[in-house]
Amino acid sequence: MTDIVVLGAGPAGAGVALGLKRLGYPVRVVSEWRRFAAVEGVSQRVLDGLRQAGLHRALACAAAPSPRRVLWNGDGQSINQECLLDRPRFDAAIREDLREAGIEVLEARVLKVEGSDAGHLIQLDSREPLRADFLVEARGRSAPLAGGRLRGPETLSLLNQWQEAPGHPGSAVESLPDGWAWMARLADGRCYWQITQDAGGLPPKDQLPDYCARRRAESALVRELFGDAALQPASLHARSSTAILFHEASGPSWLRVGDAAMAVDPLSGNGIFQSLSSALQAPAVINTMLQRPDRAELARQFHQRRVEHLFLRFARTGRDFYALEQRWPEQPFWCDRRTWPDADPMHAPADFSQVRVARAPVIHGELIEEVEVVVTADQPLGIWHLQGIELAPIITALKRGELNQALAALPEPQRRTVQGWLLSQGYRP
Structure with missing residues (x-):
């Protein structure tokens, strides 16, 4: 072997x-x-x-899941x-x-x-x-x-760690004029705070612990989640993001x-x-x-x-x-990232005219195999099965005007699943 x-x-x-x-x-x-x-x-x-x-x-x-506070675009009501x-x-x-x-x-x-x-x-x-x-x-x-x-905007994260008394775990994330910060405390009192910013324009390496301590002192979320130790310089590790x-x-x-x-x-x-x-x-x-x-x-x-x-x-x-963060529209950090990598939507809207059958590689058992899949506007790599139902024969039958016969061959639950999927793709009988 x-x-x-x-x-x-x-x-x-x-x-x-x-x-x-x-x-x-x-x-x-x-x-x-x-x-x-x-x-x-x-x-x-x-x-x-x-x-x-x-x-x-x-x-x-x-x-176990613990609460996370989110403060973004001035909205601090989102909790998950x-x-x-x-x-x-x-x-x-x-x-x-x-x-x-x-x-x-x-x-x-x-x-x-x-x-x-x-x-x-x-x-x-x-x-x-x-x-x-x-x-x-x-x-x-x-x-x-x-x-x-392909590289996105050059980004650096500064991770700080310190120790406090044990207590309730939790985490939070907040947007800042020149970046954003994520923070968490574990039940044993270990505390973490990470600020993510543009890679350029930061203070020299030996000044970073004091710089991070000053940034924490400016945050109301930090004061809610941590004690006074959060306002002091802490151990620091820089890493590319x-x-x-x-x-x-x-x-x-x-x-x-x-x-x-x-x-x-x-x-x-x-x-x-x-x-x-x-x-x-x-x-x-x-x-x-x-x-x-x-x-x-x-x-x-x-x-x-x-x-x-x-x-x-x-x-x-x-x-x-x-x-979503609109408070600092002219700040380079936010300008560079709200338009990268492109302007394409996260999910393409349903368009049944784009639904087609094509051959594409899939995982079949322990190997990669080329089969017929259904390509949609939102799934350009193709869909082979829908809850165990092979879709390509359904679309092929539909294009031939034989959809009813193809659906009739399926058990009732599978037939309803396929019909619901077709409707979600913009198909109208």
Whole structure:
């Protein structure tokens, strides 16, 4: 069997490794520990993604939903919930999930990767080099930035952490004249505050802790959520939040997944969900590339198109959320982001004249296969099944004037499902 090495033990790398292991491939994971402590707020769909990937120990790390306050465009009435995730504990649980599945995890820093027709040679800092027939790049934003890519406005996030007394957990997000801030406190008193701004124009590195403390002192939300310790300088970690899409997410013997394939602005959606979305399809893509070389290009096309589609969907989500803030229309931070990446709507309106049947790659079992799908204005990649009902034969029958006969062959519940979907696409009998 092909020897596969996954670089990175985050949700994306782990999801791919577990999927490949289930397909019978020998997999090793190389990763070094995250260099800073962090916390993330995640939604139910992230938890569902972790469960689908088989990351059950990591899933158990998510705290119960806690209140999140949102202060945006001067409106402070919006209150919802999110589950806070302690990343050091979460990262350790991912490694436990991998080891429990029989996947070797090598704790090492990758110094260099050399590719050739014979495979990949991976130079490590603390052990002998590794050889791999196939390589999965899942080191997130720290992966080498090789190849063509689309970049959004240059953005930097400054993450601060400090300790307070234990208390009720919670989080908040607020817009600022030159950026926005997200903040959270865990039940054990660990506190986090992150400000996201343009990458240029910030104070020198040694002045950043005091700068962040001053910005917290200006916030009413900070005073609501934290104690006096929030007004003092705290430990700080700077990280890029620039949106990046790689134009080449795969090669003949390698694949990029997660943030190594595309990373979006943190306002656009949770990074764990995006990482899992591209990682869950990767085992079928890799399996096809290795077992069915005649379909290798089809599999790579499938992966690339879905990475790009996911990126644009989340980038437009962020754009629309930025556009909701109207108080500082002339500020460069807001001007640059309310129009990027394009002016296309998040969801295209229904237009039955655009509904058509086309051939496109899909995941069929453990492989990528080209089948007939239904393309719509809002689903340009195509829909194969609707709740288990293959749609292409229905649309083909409709175009021939034989819709009633096609519907008559379906059980009543499925017939109503298809009829409802047709109406939602603008079809009028």
